[in-house]
Amino acid sequence: MEAVTSAMEKLTTAMKGGAKEQVDTGGNLQDFMGHPLETNAQRSGGNLGGKVVRTGAGVTVTSNKDPDHPMRAVCWEAPRKIAVEQRPRPLITDPTDAVLRITSTAICGSDLHLYLGSAPGVQKGDILGHEFMGIVEAVGPEVRNVRPGDRVVASFDIACGKCRSCGHGAFSGCDSTNPSKDQEMMYGARTAGLFGYAHVTGGYEGGQADYVRVPFADVNLLHVPSDLPDNKLLFLSDIMSTAWFSTDLGQVGPGMNVAIWGAGPVGLLAAHCCQVRGADKVLLIDNHQYRLDHAAAKVPGLHTINFDKEKVKEVIERILPGGPDVCIEAVGFHYCKSMIHAAMVKTLMETDTADILNECIYCCRKGGAIACVGVYVGLVNGFNIGAFMEKGLTMKAGQTPVQKYWHQLLDMIKSGKLDPTIVITHEMPLEDAPHAYKIFNDKTDGCIKVVLKTGVGRSDMVGPPSGPPTTA
Secondary structure (H helix, E strand, C coil): CHHHHHHHHHHHHHHHHCCCCCEECCCCCECCCCCECCCHHHCCCCCCCCCEEECCCCCECCCCEEEEEEEEEEEEEECCEEEEEEEEEECECCCCCEEEEEEEEECCCCHHHHHCCCCCCCCCCEECCCEEEEEEEEECCCCCCCCCCCEEEECCEECCCCCHHHHCCCHHHCCCCCCCHHHHHHHCCCCCEEECCCHHHCCECCCCECEEEECCHHHHEEECCCCCCHHHHHHHHCHHHHHHHHHHHCCCCCCCCEEEECCCHHHHHHHHHHHHCCCCCEEEEECCHHHHHHHHHHCCCCEEEECCCCCHHHHHHHHCCCCCCEEEECCCCCCCCCHHHHHHHHCCCCCCCCHHHHHHHHHCCCCCEEEECCCCCCCCCCCCHHHHHHCCCEEEECCCCHHHHHHHHHHHHHHCCCCHHHHCCEEEEHHHHHHHHHHHHHCCCCCCCEEEECCCCCCCCCCCCCCCCCEC
């Protein structure tokens, strides 16, 4: 009990205070070209503000900036408050960097944890966004695989490609790119840095902006063809890869039966992937009928369950006696189904709810598998470990190692086997991001997935002014 209390205290501290990274604000740090990294006065708030942060492996988290050339950026201000601000453009800072001019970016379901202020360490002024693609504007001297003018998709996870974890294909667990000591206290280790997410994942600036800097460009950028539209390719950055990852974790194959919790973008694409992998029956569970109706229209033969109208266990048993072979959790930590867990989360007696995971355990067939790709950050109470053990279940979970899957998935998109666009309900200009976040979170206007456009067209490249220097 003492160990649990200690862990809870550390997590609460992290949620309130943000990460404690390696910081040098003395003005003595230099970039790879020998130029001083810019001081507090040359930086503007959010994503570590005026701090110069490097990981223990020497990766610079806070990019150098060009204060003479502004860009638009989508920033977190407070719970449920998003603003589009002017920020200085990022510059090449490390020799393996690239700077992208964003063409399309998206709001992810996990961004809603940030929007609500639920994730640990999000800070006022942070630039959001981890699903994005664009045109390479500049590269550092050690970049070999991409060059200016290339059209690329970025991975949401930032991997070095050289550490032990990357060597095993666990790119989202990269040992080199996350400086957060808070995460190390919480988990006993650090995962990879992530773009535009909470400071326990590094505090990197995100891609809901006109420009973004990408560390280790050769590892974290995928060159994509010019004959496919952005909307077909954008989700390789996260949700298309994550949906496939969930089916890989569950080892979904021909003739298997699968139940998926969450009819958001990942759950919908996971249902699509299950069918592509040869699953027999696929069930999708949610309580928003418009999302279930959209999914049923896009994925022929899909069974849907509205848990506000039907008892999930009873319906599953009617369709799949004995339960599904695989249960996929595509919901995440802040969606409570019970008043008890809602009260415990509200009072910080737990950070995450076990409601959905417990329902997966309760419904899964004996000897079956659970794949968890909904984001969880901390501790839960009332986890049904007894049922999990006695039923002989297997559970796998994780952030998606995007780089492991995106070449295969790109080929499947080219061939037409996968269609990521089935989730898109809204396209908006970048400056409409505050409204986009609201309708996505509130589940209004039929919103399932929003793509934000910067105004940079593939045909004419019209957009925000170009031509600033891109190295310090």
